[in-house]
Amino acid sequence: xxxxxxxxxxxxxxxxxxxxxxxxxxxxxxxxxxxxxxxxxxxxxxxxxxxxxxxxxxxxxxxxxxxxxxxxxxxxxxxxxxxxxxxxxxxxxxxxxxxxxxxxxxxxxxxxxxxxxxxxxxxxxxxxxxxxxxxxxxxxxxxxxxxxxxxxxxxxxxxxxxxxxxxxxxxxxxxxxxxxxxxxxxxxxxxxxxxxxxxxxxxxxxxxxxxxxxxxxxxxxxxx
Amino acid sequence: xxxxxxxxxxxxxxxxxxxxxxxxxxxxxxxxxxxxxxxxxxxxxxxxxxxxxxxxxxxxxxxxxxxxxxxxxxxxxxxxxxxxxxxxxxxxxxxxxxxxxxxxxxxxxxxxxxxxxxxxxxxxxxxxxxxxxxxxxxxxxxxxxxxxxxxxxxxxxxxxxxxxxxxxxxxxxxxxxxxxxxxxxxxxxxxxxxxxxxxxxxxxxxxxxxxxxxxxxxxxxxxx
Numbered sequence: 001x002x003x004x005x006x007x008x009x010x011x012x013x014x015x016x017x018x019x020x021x022x023x024x025x026x027x028x029x030x031x032x033x034x035x036x037x038x039x040x041x042x043x044x045x046x047x048x049x050x051x052x053x054x055x056x057x058x059x060x061x062x063x064x065x066x067x068x069x070x071x072x073x074x075x076x077x078x079x080x081x082x083x084x085x086x087x088x089x090x091x092x093x094x095x096x097x098x099x100x101x102x103x104x105x106x107x108x109x110x111x112x113x114x115x116x117x118x119x120x121x122x123x124x125x126x127x128x129x130x131x132x133x134x135x136x137x138x139x140x141x142x143x144x145x146x147x148x149x150x151x152x153x154x155x156x157x158x159x160x161x162x163x164x165x166x167x168x169x170x171x172x173x174x175x176x177x178x179x180x181x182x183x184x185x186x187x188x189x190x191x192x193x194x195x196x197x198x199x200x201x202x203x204x205x206x207x208x209x210x211x212x213x214x215x216x217x218x219x220x221x222x223x224x
Numbered sequence: 225x226x227x228x229x230x231x232x233x234x235x236x237x238x239x240x241x242x243x244x245x246x247x248x249x250x251x252x253x254x255x256x257x258x259x260x261x262x263x264x265x266x267x268x269x270x271x272x273x274x275x276x277x278x279x280x281x282x283x284x285x286x287x288x289x290x291x292x293x294x295x296x297x298x299x300x301x302x303x304x305x306x307x308x309x310x311x312x313x314x315x316x317x318x319x320x321x322x323x324x325x326x327x328x329x330x331x332x333x334x335x336x337x338x339x340x341x342x343x344x345x346x347x348x349x350x351x352x353x354x355x356x357x358x359x360x361x362x363x364x365x366x367x368x369x370x371x372x373x374x375x376x377x378x379x380x381x382x383x384x385x386x387x388x389x390x391x392x393x394x395x396x397x398x399x400x401x402x403x404x405x406x407x408x409x410x411x412x413x414x415x416x417x418x419x420x421x422x423x424x425x426x427x428x429x430x431x432x433x434x435x436x437x438x439x440x441x442x443x444x445x446x447x448x
Contacts, residue, residue, distance in 0.1 A: 037261045037262045037263060037346070037348075038261045038348050038369055038370075038373050038376065038377065039261060039366070039368060039369025039370050039373060065376050066349065066376060066377060066378075066379075067375070067376065067378060068372065068375050068376050070372050070375070070376065092349075092379065094318070094347075094349035094350050121349070122261070122348065122349075122376070122377075123318075123347060123348070123349050123350075124261075124262050124346065124347070125290065125316075125318035125345070125347050125350070126318050126347075126349070126350065142263070142368065144263060144366065144368035144391070144394070145262055145263025146262075146263050148292065148294050149262050149263060151291070151292050151294070152262065152289050152290060152291060152292050152294065152346070153262065153290060153346075154290075154291060155290075155316065167368070170368070170394070170397055170398075173394055173397045174394075
């Protein structure tokens with residue numbers, strides 16, 4: 001019975017996701033859903049990413065948390081439009097659903113936006129099940145989390161279009177085999193582009209930024 | 225409608241949790257539900273904890289993951305009885321529910337057990353909502369995850385009986401203010417015992433082990 005109802009909720013979500021997707025298409029906005037565990041460094045990565053994209057790309061952010069506006073405050077420093085969504089207004093949801101993103105969009109002028117970043121709730125499980133109308137999904141795995149995570153949370157890694165191994169500056173202090181982590185990701189999703197980077201040192205940021213810029217260009221040209 | 229059904233599922237869960245609790249009481253077993261994000265170092269901590277508890281305490285483990293038996297393989301090295309539960313047999317659940325723990329118990333001889341450790345699915349959100357019949361709940365937060373996590377995931381920190389700040393050996397390489405993290409936890413849960421430890425250096429393990437041993441003794445004496 002639980003499963004049946006969850007299916008209904010997912011079907012309703014898919015309808016709203018499709019509406020979001022149409023809205024993004026009308027405005028030529030590339031929507032990127034960024035997901036990870038709590039503490040992977042998502043917000044820091046997005047702050048740095050936005051700073052590097054401006055002014056070539058005009059980004060905006062919808063950021064989801066159960067509570068607090070900490071992430072929105074941090075992201076707003078970048079100068080990009082930021083809307084915070086607290087899912088405790090939506091039953092404390094452990095993920096962003098399409099209708100919740102839709103409410104967040106009311107605070108963003110899509111005609112002045114090239115790239116909409118959706119920073120999902122920190123959770124490597126549930127957000128993978130909810131389409132929010134995004135063009136691309138990105139998973140961030142910090143090198144402090146262990147090489148086995150792609151195998152333990154395969155759905156997330158399977159549905160994503162790019163993977164980021166973050167906090168690589170910490171590698172010298174960890175027993176983390178980054179080649180094994182990459183191989184585990186490839187086992188789940190062989191073709192996924194994989195970026196290894198550190199916002200602290202800036203190492204590896206350039207290829208990630210180029211990838212996003214390419215995708216924004218492709219969206220404008222109507223090929224994403 | 226979604227919320228109504230979720231309430232029904234939670235009510236059914238509570239009934240099964242109560243049955244588990246009775247079973248633990250009959251055998252004088254202390255049941256501890258350990259929760260955290262993916263990659264907080266839960267499994268490593270539990271391996272080390274079990275090794276330090278034996279032979280004074282007879283531990284057993286029920287370990288939950290969506291897929292893989294990696295954690296069970298690691299925990300079995302400690303010599304303790306270990307049962308792996310894969311929630312992909314239960315709809316890919318993002319948490320352990322009481323009936324799922326119940327199935328795991330079939331593989332454990334409770335008459336030969338003093339301490340049942342329930343290693344939950346790596347998720348700082350959903351497991352907080354599901355009582356599995358445990359006596360105590362413990363949350364593990366690694367120092368790589370950021371000081372704000374207790375404020376962003378307050379339910380988890382509110383419902384727990386002890387908190388662990390793990391991987392303290394990494395502090396010299398991080399911009400992590402452990403006093404701020406502890407203050408944020410205290411803001412949510414003022415009375416919660418808090419352990420700062422590293423399995424790598426062994427620092428801080430002793431007070432945690434003593435706390436668990438005390439709780440096992442109290443359970444045997446019928447005062448937990």
